[in-house]
Structure formats: C-alpha cells, structure tokens
Amino acid sequence: MKTALCLGGAAGVQDEWTAALDLADFDFIVACNDVGAIWPGRLDAWVTLHPEHITRWRDQRRANGFADAARYLVHGDYPPIWAELVEFRFPGQGDSGSSGLFTAKAALIDLGADRVVLAGIPLVRSSHFFDAVQWEAAGGYRTVWEALRSEYRARIRSMSGWTAHFFGTPTTDWLATGSTDADAPGPTLEQTRMSKVKLDKIAYEPHPVSLERKKELNAKGFKIIDARFKPADAKPAEPEKIELGTDSGEGLSDDHLRSAIEAATGQKPHHLLGRAKLVEQFNALNAVAAGEE
Incomplete structure (x- = not known):
C-alpha cells in the first residue's frame, strides 16, 4: 500500500x-x-x-x-x-x-x-x-x-x-x-465556520486575477474560475458601470479603474501603470466630469 x-x-x-x-x-x-x-x-x-x-x-x-x-x-x-x-x-x-x-x-x-x-x-x-x-x-x-x-x-x-x-x-x-x-x-x-458571504455565482476571469478583483467579486457572491474553463453558454460577470463624476477612484479595483479610464479616453492604460497612477488619472477624469475643473 x-x-x-x-x-x-x-x-x-x-x-x-x-x-x-x-x-x-x-x-x-x-x-x-x-x-x-x-x-x-x-x-x-x-x-x-x-x-x-x-x-x-x-x-x-x-x-x-x-x-x-x-x-x-x-x-x-x-x-x-x-x-x-x-x-x-x-x-x-x-x-x-x-x-x-x-x-x-x-x-x-x-x-x-x-x-x-x-x-x-x-x-x-x-x-x-x-x-x-x-x-x-x-x-x-x-x-x-x-x-x-x-x-x-x-x-x-x-x-x-x-x-x-x-x-x-x-x-x-x-x-x-x-x-x-x-x-x-x-x-x-x-x-470550520466560513464567511457569511455565500459564493453561489461563478465568474470566469482570465488568470492571474488581481487581488482587488478577487475581493470585489467574492464580496458580490462570485467564486472565480479560470476563463479557460468557461462553458460556451456561461454568462459573463459584468462589472458594475462606473459613473464618472460620482465615484472616487480610491474605492475601486484596478480592473474597474482601467475599464473606466478606457471608456472615458478610448485608450487602454499602459499595462505597467501602477495603482496610484490609475487612481490619479481616474480622479482627474472624475473631476472634469463633475464640473470641478
């Protein structure tokens, strides 16, 4: 044996x-x-x-x-x-x-x-x-x-x-x-008690997934599975729409920041751009949209 x-x-x-x-x-x-x-x-x-x-x-x-x-x-x-x-x-x-x-x-x-x-x-x-x-x-x-x-x-x-x-x-x-x-x-x-958050939905995400994105999806009840294993009929876990002028970049995940910046400017942020710069760029766009500049 x-x-x-x-x-x-x-x-x-x-x-x-x-x-x-x-x-x-x-x-x-x-x-x-x-x-x-x-x-x-x-x-x-x-x-x-x-x-x-x-x-x-x-x-x-x-x-x-x-x-x-x-x-x-x-x-x-x-x-x-x-x-x-x-x-x-x-x-x-x-x-x-x-x-x-x-x-x-x-x-x-x-x-x-x-x-x-x-x-x-x-x-x-x-x-x-x-x-x-x-x-x-x-x-x-x-x-x-x-x-x-x-x-x-x-x-x-x-x-x-x-x-x-x-x-x-x-x-x-x-x-x-x-x-x-x-x-x-x-x-x-x-x-062996677990979190009160019940993960009863599946998000198929490209790996590696950022820590911020994991925490964001888990908090919404999603468990994360590599997108390579996504069935053809699986529905996407769409992120909530970020409205410029109403949200602060500090509370958003890196993935949300990148999506919002791309939607506002038509260009993807550089893949090496760090979180501090993403927040700074988002907040600048946010201020313009809110009429503060």
Whole structure:
C-alpha cells in the first residue's frame, strides 16, 4: 500500500506536515502552487492550474537550496517544455475543485497512491502561508469535493478544516491498512465556520486575477474560475458601470479603474501603470466630469 502527503498553501501547512509526518513515512510527496518552494524534502510531484507561475516557483525552490521535483504536472495554457500537461479532474468531476483537489487527484491517479493525507488544504476562509488575506472563495469549491466518487473519497483524509470534517482525520491504522476502527470524529462545522458571504455565482476571469478583483467579486457572491474553463453558454460577470463624476477612484479595483479610464479616453492604460497612477488619472477624469475643473 502506497501513501501520499499532499501539501497546500494554507497558513498552517508547515505545522500540519510536521504532524502528518509523525503519523507515517509517506511514499509520495505532492505539492501545489507556492508551497512547493518551501517544502524542504523530496518532492515527487508539483502540480498547478497556473503554469504561468511554475518557473518562478521552481526558481524559488532552487534558491532555497532544495532539489527539483521529480515531476511537474500542470493544466493550463503554455506550460513549460519540462512540465507534463495532464487532466486536473478526477473521473466524473465537472468543475474545478481548486488546486488542492488537483493535488489529491495527482497523488491517487497519476502517481498511483492508495491513500492520501491533505496538509494545508482545509478549504476554509483563512489566509495562505505567504499573505494575510483571507481566501473568500474557499467555500465555493465544496460542492465539487462533495460530489467526488465514493471510491476516491474513501481514500482521502485531511489534517484540518472543512476537509477534515468531510473526509475525517488520518490515523496510523488507516494509513497502514485502511482500517477505520480507530477513527475519531472530525472537526465540527462550527470549528470550520466560513464567511457569511455565500459564493453561489461563478465568474470566469482570465488568470492571474488581481487581488482587488478577487475581493470585489467574492464580496458580490462570485467564486472565480479560470476563463479557460468557461462553458460556451456561461454568462459573463459584468462589472458594475462606473459613473464618472460620482465615484472616487480610491474605492475601486484596478480592473474597474482601467475599464473606466478606457471608456472615458478610448485608450487602454499602459499595462505597467501602477495603482496610484490609475487612481490619479481616474480622479482627474472624475473631476472634469463633475464640473470641478
């Protein structure tokens, strides 16, 4: 029986991988996204839905003095020639379940593990290890995880969060033999409370999506999925119209600022123009429209 430890980017990932390693020696280690750069040990596979970042992450891992991953499994446009383009979903899975679920799929199917333990993949509204911003979209992926086929679901456990509530937490018996005799109840839903904002709509956005745009869409009830996965009949998540003369640029996202400036001037702002300059340019147009100049 082969076991895999799957690493995600939640703030507690380092404590969780330490606790998981106290339970067993894993045959495979699989990481997703940024966490692969800080995991110090052997890395059997590194997965991502954002291949545009994998070269930078690999460079960071090398700069940290860690050995390259044995395999790079990606899904998306323009993968590096040294990466493998693979399916990111389990059989029967429709929408994306986030990079965390891709990690479990890679471990069970691409590497052939019998059981996996998730560390740093709680699927709750908490920050990542590399920032202090809460992940508002987490709850929007839960329905995809809940629809996972039973033959895969029974082979997954998690160290924390909603995924621990849903799958259960790992025990030494389960890791060694698959036995559930020593199972203990997972965390209650009260312990894994999410934001009051219900993400019941989908916005298909070109990646990478700016932090301001993520926060804006999440606050309006949208979970964000890469535009590459947009169905032909999907309706666009249109931004609210910005009326010059009535809004201040300080409270708008970069994407809204760019759209408003382009609409007013007929020219797109330069792609390297920073937020301060965008706000300044918008406010100048705003003042003219309001009759203040």
